[in-house]
Amino acid sequence: MTLTILYLAIILYSSIIGLIKFRRLDLAFKLLTLLLMGTFISETISTISMYVFRNNSITGKIYLSFHIIVFGMLYYYLFDKRRIRKTIAIITMTFFTLSVVFDLIDTLQILPSYMIMVQSLLLVVYSILYFFKLFRAPTEEEIINSSKLWFNSSVLIYFSSSFVIWASFYYLYSHKRVFLDLNLILTLLNIFHYSLFGVSILLYKINPNPLVDGKGH
Amino acid sequence: MEKVIDNNFLTLLVSLTILFFVLGVTISVFISLYYRKRNIFLREKALLKTQFEKSILQSQLEIKENTLNHVSQEIHDNVGQSLSVTKMQLNILGENEMLYKPALLIAKDSLGKAMKDLRDIAKGLSSERIGYFSLVDNAREELDRVRNIHLTDITCTATGAEQPIQEDKKLVIFRMIQECLQNILKHANATKISLIFVYNAASLDIAIRDNGVGFDVHKMMEKNQGLGLQNIIQRAAIIGGHASITSTIAEGTIVNITIPYA
Numbered sequence: 001m002t003l004t005i006l007y008l009a010i011i012l013y014s015s016i017i018g019l020i021k022f023r024r025l026d027l028a029f030k031l032l033t034l035l036l037m038g039t040f041i042s043e044t045i046s047t048i049s050m051y052v053f054r055n056n057s058i059t060g061k062i063y064l065s066f067h068i069i070v071f072g073m074l075y076y077y078l079f080d081k082r083r084i085r086k087t088i089a090i091i092t093m094t095f096f097t098l099s100v101v102f103d104l105i106d107t108l109q110i111l112p113s114y115m116i117m118v119q120s121l122l123l124v125v126y127s128i129l130y131f132f133k134l135f136r137a138p139t140e141e142e143i144i145n146s147s148k149l150w151f152n153s154s155v156l157i158y159f160s161s162s163f164v165i166w167a168s169f170y171y172l173y174s175h176k177r178v179f180l181d182l183n184l185i186l187t188l189l190n191i192f193h194y195s196l197f198g199v200s201i202l203l204y205k206i207n208p209n210p211l212v213d214g215k216g217h
Numbered sequence: 218m219e220k221v222i223d224n225n226f227l228t229l230l231v232s233l234t235i236l237f238f239v240l241g242v243t244i245s246v247f248i249s250l251y252y253r254k255r256n257i258f259l260r261e262k263a264l265l266k267t268q269f270e271k272s273i274l275q276s277q278l279e280i281k282e283n284t285l286n287h288v289s290q291e292i293h294d295n296v297g298q299s300l301s302v303t304k305m306q307l308n309i310l311g312e313n314e315m316l317y318k319p320a321l322l323i324a325k326d327s328l329g330k331a332m333k334d335l336r337d338i339a340k341g342l343s344s345e346r347i348g349y350f351s352l353v354d355n356a357r358e359e360l361d362r363v364r365n366i367h368l369t370d371i372t373c374t375a376t377g378a379e380q381p382i383q384e385d386k387k388l389v390i391f392r393m394i395q396e397c398l399q400n401i402l403k404h405a406n407a408t409k410i411s412l413i414f415v416y417n418a419a420s421l422d423i424a425i426r427d428n429g430v431g432f433d434v435h436k437m438m439e440k441n442q443g444l445g446l447q448n449i450i451q452r453a454a455i456i457g458g459h460a461s462i463t464s465t466i467a468e469g470t471i472v473n474i475t476i477p478y479a
Contacts, residue, residue: 131247138251139255143255157240157244161237165229168229181226182229
């Protein structure tokens, strides 16, 4: 419970920083703030419904669709190259439609772990591509102070781990004790993930001077 | 069963730890490679800045030298001439006891012309004026000067609203135009010269055309003879733009220069 409160506090804190700096943020980071706010609301409802109904998969399903759209748009705005943007837009729309269709077909009681797995894999690919973009277009800004580095590192680490966890989800789900431990791991991972998002918004600076033309990706 | 579960869970934990470690190392390697690349770019940027400053200084010196040559020529051809006429007329008046009004008027006119010429020269003396006036106006003045001396058919057109350009850049652009004109006058044997300014949304395009003898651009560049041309290309690059030279023998030459405003 303490960890859950800490987790919610971190998301809330990151959202508040985002809201304070909202006007000065670019579109991608405005979306990140919206994502953090959405996550806070979803996680709060999810925690309550877990205690009341012993199931939070409905919130999980709705949140997943929101997550797909926001993350897709976020990376869409982070990249400059038209071809990559177009690909991200197509993938996001397809994936969003699929998630809605599966939500309608599947029973609402089961969390669509396979969708989370595919989305995690996609986000890992986006983040790797974004690392290439950062590498191709260095800025005068110290990379350690770059909000985009922390954001992207968080995405890479969290979604790689998420992929591994959800890939073994069905097996582990059938064992109650393991499920509880898995929840702990997921909470710790979430705390790490959203802390880095908070750091990323905290470090945000408008347009650090590019050293080269950054339209490589 | 419990042991199997624990083993599986342990496998997951170990996998996650390894994954975290691998990703951590990968991100650290990325940061280190990024720093290396960034340092190379910073060094290149510093070098470019030095080159840019050197180019500005060189342009200023060349413009000053050009202006001094122009001043010397103007003093010799116009001011000197007018003052000689004045002196002559005053000598005539000095020799005659009667006040000869037409001679006095001629002396007055000559003196007035000498004063006007001196004012024009004074106006053209400072290289700083390039920063104050528009590039097109300055180029037109330069073209007028060339037209007066060489009697060549020269046209200058500008399309689009003139955009503000950094003064240092303006100096280098002006010097490039001067260099092109000098090349034309020295080597092209042209009867027509046209200078076209096109102010686009993000960049200024300048085209300098002549109908002279033309030359083989590649041969000239390979033999390292076209130092003036290389200078134009290099200067354009230093201020973030680019220049290209197209020439056809017996038809003439076009120099295209594109300079971004920012």
